[in-house]
Amino acid sequence: MELLERDADTARLAAVFGAAKAGRGAMVLVAGEAGIGKTTFVRRFVETQTEALTLIGHCDPLFTPAPLGPLYDIARAAQGPLLAILDSGANRAALFSNILAYLQASARPAVIVVEDIHWADEATLDWIKYLARRLDSLRALLVATYRDDEPAPPLKQLLGELAGLPAVSRILLQGLSTAAVATLAKGKAIDPAALHRQTSGNPFFVTEVLADKSGGIPSTVRDAVLARAMKLSPDGRALLETAAAIGARVNPELLEAVLPAADAALRECIALGILRADGGIAFRHELARTAILGSVDPLRRRSLFRAVLVAAAKKERADLAQLAHYAEEAADANAVKRFALPAAKAASALGAHREAAAQYRRVLRFTDDLPTIERAEILEAFAHECTLIDDLAASIEAYREAAQIGANLNEPERQASALAALAWSLVRNGQNPAAEEASAQAVSLLERQPPSRALASAYRIQAHLRMLDRDRDAAVAIGTKAIDIARGFEDRETVAAAQLVVGAAMLVSGDDAGRAVLDDCLAAAGETGRDDLVALARLNIGSSYGELYRFAEAERELAAGIAFATERDLDHAAHYMRAWLAIVHMYQGRWVEAADLAAAVVDTSSAATVSRIMALAALGRMRTRRGDPGATAALDEALDLAASTATLQRLAPVRAARAEAAWLAGDPAKTIQEAKATLPLAIAHRHRWHIGEFALWLHLAGQDAGSIDECAEPFARQIAGDWQGAAASWRALGCPYEEARALSAGDAGAQLKALKIFNELGAVPAATMLRRAMREAGITSVPRGRRSSTRQDPSGLTRRELAVLDCIADGLSNKSIAAKLFIAEKTVDHHVSSILTKLGAANRTVAAKLARERRSGEADSAK
Amino acid sequence: MTRYLVERTFPDGLGLPINQQGADAAATIVAKNAEHGVTWVHSYVTPDKKKTFCIYDGPTPEAIRKVATRNGLPVDSIREVRVLDPYFYM
Known part of the structure; x- marks a missing residue:
């Protein structure tokens, strides 16, 4: 059949591929409603690219698809080294980079097609993201098709991230015009205008209606499909229903096993045009399969799936995810358990954690009569997968149930391991007090037993909680216990994780010996292949230096950490480090970079709460200092989120920013209120920098700042009236705004210098405030505000x-x-x-x- | 989209002549704005052309600053504003 009204879209695709062949690899998303002709459009294009290496993969419409299904399609079709790469059992990072290397080494430019990514598993979506970010190294065109009506959250997130990449563009396929519908309907006794109106020009719907010779126009595409199927003999109908149960692509051997000697029926379905047989048997469209399967009554549907399940289970190399799907449809609890459990483990190993969680959920739903200890094990595995996909609510609930089972069965180790893991999910969800409780309970249960790996883990998590709360001594003491016990069991991962905690707790309190412990952690984590732990260690090193106002070191470590995490798609760590780098740049007076980085993280819907808090604090403070609107909104949201964590490291930066905003707004009462809110917490943790800043705000707002012994040096100096010393300290730390703030408290000469710095930074509110103070003090020659004549580079070059x-x-x-x-x-x-x-x-x-x-x-x- | 009032100062006067050159310059600004989701609605210019008050729609103040930098335009202040129409009450 002729492809109608797709010339412009085809030309666009060809142009992008043309550029790709010249070395500017690109991705095109082909979107449109079901039946709009995405597959046909892409297939026609691929057929014309005879000189290209074409690799086509399909995503299957299963509730829980097999991980990397499309990659297996591609590998099987390519018959080259790809299948060996996939079967090598390499971990996901190695797998992705090997496939990338394969594509880079290809002598021919490649067209890679992934069909129907609205059904894709998480690992496939990750692979698409991985490839899309590296297209500039390829002579390749990556095409992905999807239905654009209500994409599920994982796809939506991917689309959001792809939208930011310059190499990615989108083609939205439109319905056919009335003229095109008329062309198709030529010679039929049907009113083209009415047909166009009823089908909105959807090509699949149009052809379904035209295939029905009765001449009427059914109201939905489903009715059109069913009307066509009505013409089948009973054998043909039975075959079609069996095929619909088997799936979008109908394995001929499976069909033969379920319905032997049905060649005539198969030919009938193909002749009618509902099934096609070009390169394997398949439904002409998923819409047709859904319509047929939906018309089967529930009892027959269940027995159809039972028959398919029995036949499929006998096959060699049967696909576990497919079997688990059949088992669920057949309502066969034993089979669900038999297939979904290994499917979950396989999915998890490939990083398809969403699918792994769904498989575990399936088992839990079908087998509530499991022996309880086994249920507890599955709950823990399920909860763990949930933490990896940030479904913290589900993870918390499952860990709680597992802990309860442990308690009921009087199995303290099981109860404690669930509680320790629960604590971590609670922390990540910003529920620190509840986390403390779970962690303490886990430790007290395990301390009554002989030392165990579980105890080492529980200590490690408790130490981490203490570290997050900036409680150095407890964190180091408990973390050291974790290291000692884990060493006894040669549990290197727990040793490395505990070293991270101990090192970070030391470093953040100004003890440089912590750096050596963190370097040990980095080495151990690197050796055990724990990239996530490496990124976490770098994140802690960078943010620790940041909290200590050591910004040059913080910048260096964060930049290295961001590069490491970005290279490995460890997005959460990268977001958090970007938020911290924004804070660092703000103090360094690099405000354009600071505001842009912070705004970008705030704009990333997938960023975790902790990243969002830090980015909002930076953004709110940048807006405050530049006098831009939106500061209050950012700092209100930051406070809401930080309050639920109740920790110093989140509350202090937010409260400090709010105190500064109140001060610049000329509201000393509110300045005092904000500064006092978190000062006791800072004092409890002897955090000299936070104490110093809060004390300074109290001092500036006309309050007694209390003892300055606990304040970091530059703050202490300014409060004591030594503005020269304070300014010199800030200058040495590389903080121009803080230097100018100190100079503002000085003599007329110092104030003029401060004004110059404020003007250069674009610190309008601080400059305005200082000018007013100078005029009130009788200084007559106060320069006007920045005349904005500072020529900025017209192209925005730094x-x-x-x-x-x-x-x-x-x-x-x-x-x-x-x-x-x-x-x-x-x-x-x-x-x-x-x-x-x-x-x-x-x-x-x-x-x-x-x-x-x-x-x-x-x-x-x-x- | 939020509406913003952006105040700018041009010490040497705003050089946007009413001819093809001016039209091209305005078109360039509009195109660069669009890349960041920013729309220049219109501006009020003082008679000496040294000060402008520009109405913009944009996602964030950061986006307003970014396009200002890219277009080589100065920024004195950015304020969030809403429309008040006196005739609404009549």
């Missing part, structure tokens, strides 16, 4: 990028630029690509030309 651009204009290579500017060559690469984007230059030659033009332009205007 100072560093301008320096790099200068070198490009001089014809230097990246290597020479790196040497000249004392930065890594990789950093230069990064700057260059950013410069090209901002200038809209295709390559560095064009950029160099633009730069030389700018130079001569500047020279002219200087004349």
Whole structure:
């Protein structure tokens, strides 16, 4: 059949592939409602690309699909090394990078198609994201099709993340026009306008109606399919129903096993056009299969699935997820358990945690008469998967039930291990007090038994809670116990995790010896392949330096950590480190970068609560300091979220930002209220930097700040009236805004200096406040506000990028630029690509030309 | 979308002539704005052309600042505003 009204879309796809062949790999999302013709459109395009390596994978419409199903399709069809890669049992990271290497090594440009990703499992979605982020290294076009009506949350999240990538574009397929419908209906006794109205030009619906020779127009696509199927003989109908139960793609051997000697019936279905037989038997469209299966009465449906299950279970290399699906439809509890449990483990091993959780949930639903200890085990496995997909509510509930079973059966170890894990889910959900309780209960249960691995784990989690609460001594003492016991059991992962806690607790309280412990943790985590732990350690090192106002070190560690986490798609760690880097840049006076980073994290719906709190604190403070709107909204939300954690590390930055906002708004009463709210907590944890900042706000708002012995040095100096000393300390720490704030308390000369710094930063509210104070003090020559004449670079290039651009204009290579500017060559690469984007230059030659033009332009205007 | 009033100062006067060159400059600004989801609604300019009050629709103040930088436009202040229509009450 002719493909109607798809010329423009086909041309777009061809143009993108053209660019991809030249080395600019790209992804195109093909979206549209069911039956709009996504598959046909993509298939036609692929057929014309005879010189390309074409790899096509399908996602199956199962409640819980097999992990990486489309990749297996692709591998089987390609018959090359891909299948070996998939069957190698390598972990997911290795798998993804091997497939990437395979594509990079391909002599031919590739078209990779993943069909129906609205049904994709989590691992497949992760693979698509992984590939989409690395397209620039490929001569490939990645095409993914999906139904755009109400995408499920995992797909929605992926689409959101893909939307930010320049290499990704979208084609939305539209329904056929009345003219096209008329072309199709030519020679039939049917009114094309009425047909178009009833079907909205949906090509599948239109062809279903046209296939029915009765001439009427059914009201839904389902009715159209069923009307066509009415014409089948009883044998044909039985075969069609069996095929519908088997699935979207009908395995011929399975069909033969369930319904032997049904060739005539099969031919009848194909002749009628409901099934097609080009390259395997399949329904012409999933809409047809759904309609047929939905018309089968429940009892017959169950017996159909029983027959399919029996036949499928005998097959070699049967797909576990498929079997679990048949078992559930057949309402066969034993079979559900037999197939869903291993399916869950297999899915988990491939990182398809959403599917693993769904398989466990299936087992739990079907087998509430399980021996209780087995149920507790499955509950724990289920809860663990839930933590990995951030379904913390379900995880908390399941761990609680598992702990309860342990208590009922008088199995303290089981109860305690569930409680310890529960504590961690509670912390991540921001319920710290409940977490403390669960963790303490776990430890007290296990301490009555001989030392065990479970005790080491429980100590580790308790130490982590103490560390998060900045309770150094307890964290180090309990963490050390965890290390000692775990060493006895040669449990290296728990040792590394406990080292992280001990090291971070030391470092964050200013004990540099913690760094060595963290380095041990990094080494151990790296050796055991625990990338997540490595990222967590880097995150803790970076944020610890940040809390200590050691911003140069914090920046270096966070940048390295972000690169590590991004490379491995460890998004949660990356989000948290970006939020912290925003805070660091704010103190460094790099406000554009700070606000953009913070806004980007706040804009990421998948960011965890803790990341969101830190990003909101940074964003709210940036808006406050620049006098921008939206500061109150950001800081109110931050306080709401931080209050539920009740921990110093979340509350302190938020309360400090709110105190500053109140101060700049000229509201000393509110400043005092905000500063006092968390000061006792900061004192309880002897956190000198937080105490110092709160004390300074009290002091500035006209309150007695109390003893300054507990305050960090720059704050203590300013409160004591030593503004020169305070300014010098801030300058040494590289914090221009804080330096200017200290200078504001000085003499007229210092105040002029402060005003200059505020103006350069764009700190409008602080500058306005200072000018008013100076005028009130009788200083007559107060300069006006910033006249905004500070010429910003018109293309938005940063100072560093301008320096790099200068070198490009001089014809230097990246290597020479790196040497000249004392930065890594990789950093230069990064700057260059950013410069090209901002200038809209295709390559560095064009950029160099633009730069030389700018130079001569500047020279002219200087004349 | 939030509505913002952006105040700008041009010490040497705003150079947006009413001719093709001005039209091109405005079109460039509009296109760069669109990349960040920002819409320039309109502006009020003082007679000496040294100060402008610009009405914008945009997602965040950060987006307003970003496009200002990209377009080489100064920012004195950004305020969130709502429309008040006096004739609504008549």
